[in-house]
Amino acid sequence: MENSLSSPALLEKNSTSGWINGFIGVVIFSGSLPATRLAVLEMSPVFLTVARATIAGLLALCVLLLLKAKRPERAHMVPLMIVSVGVIIGFPLLSALALQYITAAHAIVFLGMLPLTTAIFGVMRGGERPHPVFWLCAIAGSLLVIGFAVAQGLSASPVGDILMLLAVILCGLGYAEGAMLSKTLGGWQVISWALVLSLPVMIPVMCWQFPASVSGIGAPAWLGLAYVSIFSMLIGFIFWYRGLAQGGIAAVGQLQLLQPFFGLALAAVFLHEQVSIGMVGVTVGVILCVAGSKKFSR
Template identity: 70%
Template sequence: MKAALEPNTPTLAANSASGWLNGFIGVLIFSGSLPATRFAVQELDPTFLTVARASIAGLLALCLLLASGERRPTRQQLLPLAVVALGVVLGFPLLTALALQYVTSAHSIVFLGLLPLATALFGVVRGGERPAAAFWAFSILGSLLVVGFALSQGLTASPQGDLLMLLAIVVCGLGYAEGAKLSRALGGWQVICWALVLSLPIMAIATLMYLPPSLTTISLPTWLSLGYVSLFSMLIGFVFWYRGLAQGGIAAVGQLQLLQPFFGLALAAGLLHEEVSPAMLGVTLAVILCVAGARRFAR
């Protein structure tokens, strides 16, 4: 029995290391999503931004699938792909774009501290994972810190923005877990590509419906922001992210999302010149420490 198990040990370790690396690259890419979205909604309608980014990414995904000759998903895989599409192609981008009309990207980024817990919960429900009890203690503590910070800022100032961000976290966590589970059979980049293609007809029609009256008045930085969220946030980032979740485990690698607020706050301060208060930075660092503890007990 021991001899039979030994050859698999290096493989498992390699998959875990590869999963963490792919997950880390995905988080780095996603970190620019909210600052870019915040910049874009200053000139673009949030609904147009959502459907346009999905349409651009969907066309690129269609080209990739045709060029590689990928087999079509089975009938049983269509429903999970629809869940992925509703969660990360439509739900999260639209809800965050709407939220960023009411709150700054720096404030919204702190809510991303809830994503590891949401992803882990859906990883248990949809992925069949069973982290240790200590994992949940660290994850819940980190989430409470994030919620506590939001309450300290006064939800009455923008209840719409904070509620939209919370809803975005829920649908995103479901989309992450469902996509990671599906990636084990379909492949990481194939999952996001098929989800984009599945939603492309509706997104393309909606893009034409919500097209701005004049495109010439839109500034170059706004077009670049749209390009970033279309190419990197909607497509390339998910290639690494779903592969990482599938290789290293949904709950475990999902904890890397706690680095996203840290990177995002830095981008918000550097690119958008938004104020990052000491309290905002402090709670982000505290949550990162909590999820670092959760990571140790993820399996």
């Protein structure tokens, strides 16, 4: 009887912890695009992608060795490779390429579609079955974002918009796959091993793409690289994957609707980019969808 009574309380505790961890992860991720924008102004997108993965991978390797983490099993290899392709290579590279054509403020709006893609992959790969009203809220938030992008005029930079769309799809897949694997392997272990597995490719490409001269690269670009390497590529994922595993991929994934809000604020403060009333209105709209998504996520 005691176990049956404590089970709902335990589930509620895990759900709450999941939302807290997920929120911390989203706050950390919110600085990714502004930091990337700073870096690609003076670094090539390819070098930025492999450099951030190499730095984070070497740090992750040190942590794994220091804590004597258990090596992943053979069954974990394919999911870890999917995580690498989605969040270590795919999203960083495609978003960095996109930021050569569009501003960080415009790219951030596309992140409003991440909750929907993450939820879809959560259903496809994780077998989750949210309430139908949940999908209405998730789709409504995504439509607000897409509608705003269309209203801005996709013809202005179709290449940048397409690259961001592909980045969001790959990122959603990597989020869902990593969250499922976190339930058995652990959140920090998933991103750490995924980073380490990518090192044999990332290190040689980084050496090949290393700038001929670094004298022309200013401090803001190096700070941008440092942020996306340490926080966006490693620390943020520790909280994010733990949150998704505890609270559910589809449910906690809706916290990503808050990411444009934080990201737009950072872009305005640090990059002095103009944030229009329309951007703010869309952001407020998708934030309101979080409440509905959370209520009907189970």
